[in-house]
Amino acid sequence: MNETTQLLLASGAGFVLSSFLGPKIIPLLQRLKIGQSIREDGPTSHLAKSGTPTMGGMIFLVGFIAASLIAGGLSMDMGMIMFSTLGFGAVGYMDDYIKVVKKRNLGLRAYQKIIGQIIVAMVLILYYLNFSESYPQIVVPILGERTMALGLLTIPFLLVVIVGTVNAVNLTDGLDGLATGVSVIVFTAFGVLSYRFGFTEVAISSFAMTGALLGFLIYNYNPARIFMGDTGSLALGGALSAIALLSGTYIFIPIIGGIFFAEALSVIIQVGYFKLTRKRFFRMAPLHHHYEQKGWKEIKVVWVFWAATLILSLAGLFILS
Template sequence: MSNYKDIIRVIVISFTITLLLGPILIPILKRLKVGQSVREEGPKTHYKKSGTPTMGGIIIIAALLITTISSGLLNRDMIVLLLATIGFGLIGFIDDFIKVVLKRSLGLRAYQKLLGQIVLAVILAIYQSNNSVLGTKIIVPFLDNTYLDLGMLYVPFIVVVVLGTVNGANFTDGLDGLASGVTLIILSSFSLISLKAGMDSIAIFSAALAGACLGFLRHNSYPAKVFMGDTGSLALGGAVSAIAVLLNLSLIIPIVGGIYLAEIVSVMIQVTSFKLTGKRVFLMAPIHHHFEQKGWKETKVVVVFWIVTVILCLIGIYSLS
């Protein structure tokens, strides 16, 4: 049975590995010239970031693998979580590779990314429905011992949750330290929730990935020395959604992942509004750019979004108590 000391130990190990890997891998990424291209329609303050190495998500995934495999708690659930994280990370890696190495600006086509994500989400949903004692039931937050049985709707529901989370995390990765900081807070909450529920392997996995995010902030906080790229953002989104699914807590994602939700919804609103009316609702989407256009400094947007995530995660933990 794991305890808080085990959680702290795993966080420290993963954090340290990420700190050590950064100075090794970042220069390699620079030599490979895998620099980020900044979109011209983006905020002018971001132009100076052009050329900053991307694909730094490799550092996070490497630290996660080393920490979890050496934890001594590698079981079926943890293997599923690792495969989900690596699977979504691989989709992001291929996209990054095409864009920054092969110099094809569009990367993977939208339908290719979506198809890969759907396949992974379906596999995850089928695994959980066949292996969880709850089957196709999910826990309803704020209602003690209340479960919602989705039956045949379980798989499509999980697919929507996973795709929303993964792409929400992807949209959140637009400012230095934003995605890594927000995800760190969410993962820390999941680690505590898992530990309380006696799901040791999930608690350790969440803590290991939280430690990796914390270490990555050393390299990714403003001004960033490296970006995680789609390699990292899709991997983090995949991990968060997979943890929620294995905990039967898919309904808590809109709460603890409120920033992910706000980011993806802001893009959907912006695109829909512009197509239907020719007008934009936000000054720029995703929503973190809207606040930048309002005059907020990048660091202020990041810290405010972190604070919001802390509050949302406290609400999420309370909803299960």
């Protein structure tokens, strides 16, 4: 099987499996009464979504894992990508479980969530530093491949990149289909980047996630029949971090994943500005809620953010070429 066939098989298998699992898992979650609780301080238009099944990330996670194995087998890099995806997803699952089953609306406490994320991130970093073929090469936009020499700052820097990416993806999951659609474009772009630099197994994982997300989007698009929950959003951040790290392309995350970066930055600005002035910089954070408060329809925000991600991804690939 040639490499192009493997990539097509990965995306196709991911799509078929996720789209097949949707109608099986959604009724199960409904019977178990695993429904989303909507925050009262969020947009009032979202209150109608209360009770929509959540924790749906398990749909595309199963599709992603199975498609990766079908198309590429199990290598060390692919195994680490799966570990990072499922490890961060497990933190998200515990958060969702506490919210939905234990009825504690805020889920895991912030420090518990961060500790869990740091543990998974450290395993990924140690693997990267000791076993990855991409270390210490890093693809720098315009400059091409360069050797990274951060010395003692390497681990803290990578820790910030990984944990920051994971939480940025999590913050983007706030509208029907938003994080899913943005991730489809981002994982496609990183699949192309990985393949371009010879990391075929990493590219297979990336395209497997693209296909699995497309299958999930059928049920997550407005009006969503299911939400991915933190189970899905943290897992997506873990997958993206591992794919970008193991292909040496993580400098592209703020470019190709610019929407993720903007969503996280909007929260940082909002919190910092409020502490300094006791006023809000944005009408509401994360950024997608700001535009909703300005009167944009939810579906318009989603389409604009998708379009922005497509432009940013094409820009990232253009810079590379």
